[in-house]
Amino acid sequence: MLPSVIELSRPVVAAPMAGGPSTVALVIAAAQAGGLGFLAAGYKTPSAVASEISAVRAAGVPFGLNIFVPGSSSPDVALFREYRAILERDFGAVGTPPPDDDDHFAEKLRLAAGVPFVSFTFGLPPGSAIAALKSAGSTVILTVTSADEARQAIAAGADALVAQAGTAGGHAAVFDPAGYRGDTTAPALLGTMPRDVPIIAAGGTGTAADVRALLDRGAVAVQAGTAFLLADEAGTRAAHREALTGARETVITRAFTGRPARALRNRFTDVYGPHAPIAYPAIHHLTAPIRAEAARRGDPETLHLWAGTAYPEARPGPAADILHALAP
Numbered sequence: 001m002l003p004s005v006i007e008l009s010r011p012v013v014a015a016p017m018a019g020g021p022s023t024v025a026l027v028i029a030a031a032q033a034g035g036l037g038f039l040a041a042g043y044k045t046p047s048a049v050a051s052e053i054s055a056v057r058a059a060g061v062p063f064g065l066n067i068f069v070p071g072s073s074s075p076d077v078a079l080f081r082e083y084r085a086i087l088e089r090d091f092g093a094v095g096t097p098p099p100d101d102d103d104h105f106a107e108k109l110r111l112a113a114g115v116p117f118v119s120f121t122f123g124l125p126p127g128s129a130i131a132a133l134k135s136a137g138s139t140v141i142l143t144v145t146s147a148d149e150a151r152q153a154i155a156a157g158a159d160a161l162v163a164q165a166g167t168a169g170g171h172a173a174v175f176d177p178a179g180y181r182g183d184t185t186a187p188a189l190l191g192t193m194p195r196d197v198p199i200i201a202a203g204g205t206g207t208a209a210d211v212r213a214l215l216d217r218g219a220v221a222v223q224a225g226t227a228f229l230l231a232d233e234a235g236t237r238a239a240h241r242e243a244l245t246g247a248r249e250t251v252i253t254r255a256f257t258g259r260p261a262r263a264l265r266n267r268f269t270d271v272y273g274p275h276a277p278i279a280y281p282a283i284h285h286l287t288a289p290i291r292a293e294a295a296r297r298g299d300p301e302t303l304h305l306w307a308g309t310a311y312p313e314a315r316p317g318p319a320a321d322i323l324h325a326l327a328p
């Protein structure tokens with residue numbers, strides 16, 4: 001059976017955006033506008049995820065839930081210590097990474113059972129988890145950044161894929177971040193995808209023409225994140241919203257979390273990006289107090305300002321208007 005994601009009356013998915021932007025209201029608004037929205041389980045406690053799922057279920061709309069796949073590789077300890085020393089020198093207190101942070105993977109998998117669409121980022125979930133979700137009636141969507149990852153995801157049992165290009169805002173879904181350059185565009189990446197399962201294209205879409213071009217190349221839908229960051233229903237911080245209306249360039253950086261992500265360039269990406277090793281989620285925890293303090297001050301030079309390359313097209317307003325502008 002083909003997943004019903006291909007039956008959206010407007011083929012636009014409001015991307016899961018962990019860290020605040022994705023809200024229950026955004027997910028409901030996207031569905032009511034004819035698209036589909038995803039709750040972002042990343043960083044949240046299982047009880048917060050459970051209450052968001054209940055709130056969207058109560059609205060009676062289809063929706064998705066996105067989960068981070070925990071990594072298996074151990075970071076280079078010497079490089080991590082060096083980076084910590086640089087941050088301590090400049091900021092004083094830094095965060096302490098808890099041992100074995102897996103973002104409550106097992107509990108989130110249990111909560112996801114039966115959610116209509118369940119997507120994953122940062123790698124392949126175990127085959128047993130995919131099978132359990134499918135037998136509970138969920139459509140399982142795996143996020144990939146290359147044809148090789150797509151083949152692995154299909155072999156693992158994905159019902160559909162999100163093909164995330166390097167132009168995308170936020171963290172790259174790439175399975176192995178070593179050597180990630182973030183230089184693919186959505187149309188080019190889509191052209192390399194195997195066609196065994198439906199493909200949702202993502203990255204750098206800011207206009208109806210961008211979306212149309214991807215549908216014409218065979219995508220069943222387009223997943224847009226940055227375009228929704230200024231939505232009334234989004235939980236985007238004021239300093240982030242403000243920066244998105246400016247004229248910075250975007251860069252791929254590991255400075256904030258130890259995993260490559262596309263963000264608006266600022267002082268933090270310039271100064272610390274060149275020193276940051278691959279060490280997610282350890283560096284996420286290291287920089288958390290620095291970023292929390294920057295958020296309190298509303299300081300855009302120290303905040304992680306996730307943004308895709310099409311951010312200059314982002315407009316404020318109701319999510320329904322943003323979705324209708326992308327898929328008229």
Ligand SMILES: Cc1cc2nc3c(=O)[nH]c(=O)nc-3n(C[C@H](O)[C@H](O)[C@H](O)COP(=O)(O)O)c2cc1C
Binds near residue numbers: 143203204308
């Ligand atoms: C602020 C922000 C947070 C994001 N968080 C997640 C997430 O939690 N899970 C995920 O799979 N993708 C996440 N993404 C990536 C999106 O799913 C999507 O691939 C991306 O937004 C598409 O590119 P665009 O931003 O150019 O539209 C995030 C993107 C942004 C901008």
